[in-house]
Amino acid sequence: MPIPTLDENLRAMRPCLWVNPGRDDAAHALPALPIRYSAIEEAEARWRRFAPLLAKLFPETAASGGLIESDLIPVPHLQRAIMGDSPSGTWFLKGDHALPIAGSIKARGGIHEVLEFAEGIARQHGLLDSAADYTALAEPAARQVFARYTVAVGSTGNLGLSIGVIASALGFRAQVHMSADAKQWKKERLRKRGVNVIEHAGDYGEAVEAGRRTAQDDPFSYFVDDERSLSLFLGYSVAALRLRDQFHAAGIAIGADAPLFVYLPCGVGGAPSGITFGLKHVFGDNVHCFFAEPVASPCVLAQMSHPGHPGISVYDLGLDNRTDADGLAVARASELAVQTMTPLLPGIFTVEDDSLFRQLALLHAREGIRIEPSAAAGIGGPQMLLDTESGRQYLADNGLAQHMAQAVHLIWTTGGLFVPDEEYRAFLERGRRLLSAT
Numbered sequence: 497m498p499i500p501t502l503d504e505n506l507r508a509m510r511p512c513l514w515v516n517p518g519r520d521d522a523a524h525a526l527p528a529l530p531i532r533y534s535a536i537e538e539a540e541a542r543w544r545r546f547a548p549l550l551a552k553l554f555p556e557t558a559a560s561g562g563l564i565e566s567d568l569i570p571v572p573h574l575q576r577a578i579m580g581d582s583p584s585g586t587w588f589l590k591g592d593h594a595l596p597i598a599g600s601i602k603a604r605g606g607i608h609e610v611l612e613f614a615e616g617i618a619r620q621h622g623l624l625d626s627a628a629d630y631t632a633l634a635e636p637a638a639r640q641v642f643a644r645y646t647v648a649v650g651s652t653g654n655l656g657l658s659i660g661v662i663a664s665a666l667g668f669r670a671q672v673h674m675s676a677d678a679k680q681w682k683k684e685r686l687r688k689r690g691v692n693v694i695e696h697a698g699d700y701g702e703a704v705e706a707g708r709r710t711a712q713d714d715p716f717s718y719f720v721d722d723e724r725s726l727s728l729f730l731g732y733s734v735a736a737l738r739l740r741d742q743f744h745a746a747g748i749a750i751g752a753d754a755p756l757f758v759y760l761p762c763g764v765g766g767a768p769s770g771i772t773f774g775l776k777h778v779f780g781d782n783v784h785c786f787f788a789e790p791v792a793s794p795c796v797l798a799q800m801s802h803p804g805h806p807g808i809s810v811y812d813l814g815l816d817n818r819t820d821a822d823g824l825a826v827a828r829a830s831e832l833a834v835q836t837m838t839p840l841l842p843g844i845f846t847v848e849d850d851s852l853f854r855q856l857a858l859l860h861a862r863e864g865i866r867i868e869p870s871a872a873a874g875i876g877g878p879q880m881l882l883d884t885e886s887g888r889q890y891l892a893d894n895g896l897a898q899h900m901a902q903a904v905h906l907i908w909t910t911g912g913l914f915v916p917d918e919e920y921r922a923f924l925e926r927g928r929r930l931l932s933a934t
Contacts, residue, residue, distance in 0.1 A: 502801055506846070507814050509791035511876075513845040513886045514801060518838050522780040525839035531726070533777045539608060539730040540737055546611045549630040553665045556596045564603050566591040568742040571907070573862035578879055585757075585903030587878065590739065592910050593867040598658035599913030600823070600871075601732070601767050606658030608731025609720050610647055614666055617641065639667030646671055648711045649720040650704030652763065653682040654823050654870075654911050659720055660691035671717075673707035675700045677818075677825045681916050699817055700764070700826045701809075722764055723830045729770040736774025739906075750782050754902040759877030761870055761910045762787035762844070763824040765796045765833025769841075771908070776840050784896075786881065787837075787844040788873035790819035790852075797844040799829040800837065820849045823870035823911055842890065845880045847873050850930050857927025866920055867912035874907045 505512040519525075526533075547562030557564060568588055575587040592601040614633060618624050623638045632638060647663040648671040649656055656672035663670035670691040674683055676698060683693045696703045704723055711719035722728065743750060750756045756779055760768035765787070772785040789797055792815050802808050809827040810817050817827045855875040859865050881887035882900070891897045915923075 503813065506791075506794060506798070509815070509846075509848070511791060511846050511848055511851070511880075513786075513843060513880050513884050513890075514797055515843040515886055515890050516800060516838070516841050518800075518803070519842055520839045522776050522840070526776060528839065529773075529836055531729075531773065531836065535726075535730055536733045536737065536774055536777065540734045542611060542615065543608065543734060545615075545628065546630050549633055550597075552631050552634055554597050560596075564596055564607065565738050566593075566595050568739070568746065569863075569865070571859075571863050571865075574859055574875070575878075575905075577858055577862050578875075579882070582882075583901040584878055584882060585900055585905055587905045587907065589863075589865065590735075590906055590908045591865075592908060593865075593871045593912035595913070598654065598661055600654040600658065600911035601908070602654040602658040602911075604735055605725075605728035605731040605767055605770060606649075606655050606720065607662045608734070609725060609727040610659060610662045610666070610668075612727050613647065613718050614642065614668075617645065633666065642667040643669065644716055645669065646711070646714070646717040647720065648707045648717055649673065650700070650707035650722065651675070651678065652700050652703075652822050652825055653678040655720075655722055656693075657682055657686060657914075660686040660693075661689060664689045664691055671707070671710070673703040673710075675703040675825070677822045679822055679919070681919060685914065701828055722766055723828075724832055725766065726832065728766050729773070729832060729836075732767045732770025733774035733777075735771050736778045739775070740778045748904060750779050750904065752782060753899055754782075754904065755896055755899055756783045756904045756906060757878065757881060758783060758785045758906045758908060759874030760785060760787055760908045761821075761824060761873035762789050762796050763793075763826045763870075764828075765830040765837070767910070768908075769830070769833035769837050772840060773836055784842045784894075785840075786842060786877055788877060789844060789846050790821045790824050790873070791815075791846045791848050792819045793817050793821070793825050793827065794844070794846050795826045796829040796833060796837070797846065799834050800841070800844065803838070806831075821852055821870040821873060823868070824873065843886075845877065847876055851876060853923060853927035854930045854934070855927075857924055857931050860924060860927075865909075866915070867909050868915050868920075869923060871909040871911045874909070877907065878905045
């Protein structure tokens with residue numbers, strides 16, 4: 497019986513792992529890209545400059561001195577539940593589901609971009625004195641200036657939350673264009689903060705385009721473009737520097753004999769691409785990042801596997817882009833993400849919605865951790881790599897098979913902190929039913 501092609505698997509919505517034939521080694525790939533490591537350092541410096549202001553505006557960040565960062569969490573019980581006693585290295589969660597302020601990975605990119613915009617406006621209006629005390633940006637004089645400007649974004653939910661929360665906290669007018677699949681509770685959370693939420697009947701792409709159109713003719717409107725933004729990308733990339741420090745503090749050494757595998761949920765591609773870009777600079781060829789996309793919405797996989805068809809969407813493959821992973825319901829990939837990931841990304845795997853709920857429930861049962869369905873996408877990554885033919889072939893082709901007992905597997909969770917209890921109970925109940933049926 498012939499082996500199904502990638503497109504056949506995609507059209508049939510069968511979970512699969514695609515290995516990128518265009519990947520190059522980091523020493524060749526990184527210098528050829530237009531974004532330099534110094535840009536990551538500049539973004540990190542910006543986070544540091546704004547930390548005192550963030551600590552003042554958001555008391556929940558005071559303990560970290562205003563830095564927005566998540567924990568590195570060992571998950572041995574989850575690992576045992578999925579892999580049994582088979583040797584599969586050491587598993588961790590990168591807990592971006594609990595990032596302060598926005599409760600999702602979007603706190604990294606979204607907040608960074610608004611801070612960069614605010615910094616530019618503040619300097620333009622002389623709001624930062626020679627001491628560059630950024631807490632001055634919480635004072636009435638700064639807020640009066642910021643109130644002249646609107647910060648807008650198109651979103652399925654989590655990016656809108658991060659942009660809306662930080663923009664309104666600084667005193668900007670905030671406008672979030674939400675797609676039809678955005679959760680109602682996310683819209684309500686924004687409205688309670690005074691954010692103007694504009695609902696659209698179409699998908700994520702339509703919400704982004706509507707926001708872009710609204711902002712383009714207004715000199716006092718700034719649009720955060722999730723499909724094209726370098727500032728978002730760099731905000732995410734700083735996570736690599738933080739992870740390096742966390743590994744060092746935990747006594748974990750990543751190297752040729754102890755490779756790092758990272759599994760990242762993927763929507764339009766900006767967040768996982770920014771993080772992967774940073775990780776490749778930090779760990780070189782000793783890190784192997786894999787994106788996880790819903791079977792109905794594999795937009796980055798669609799584009800990267802069809803390089804001759806720029807702008808291809810999941811609709812072109814006969815898919816409907818309907819998934820319970822609302823944060824990942826994107827039909828067309830970010831051009832910036834595809835450009836940077838083509839030489840860097842080892843591969844992408846797809847996951848069914850039912851698997852998201854099973855993994856969400858399993859994580860809760862074994863580790864007591866609450867996430868939303870989108871954030872569960874990466875949990876199946878190690879098994880996809882270790883237990884599929886394409887995954888084992890990747891390990892063999894890259895000389896990794898003999899090092900898997902010492903490998904570190906990092907599952908990046910991306911949202912869930914602010915999910916209402918009633919909504920989470922429904923997620924959990926569905927996941928438990930699915931687990932009991934297997």
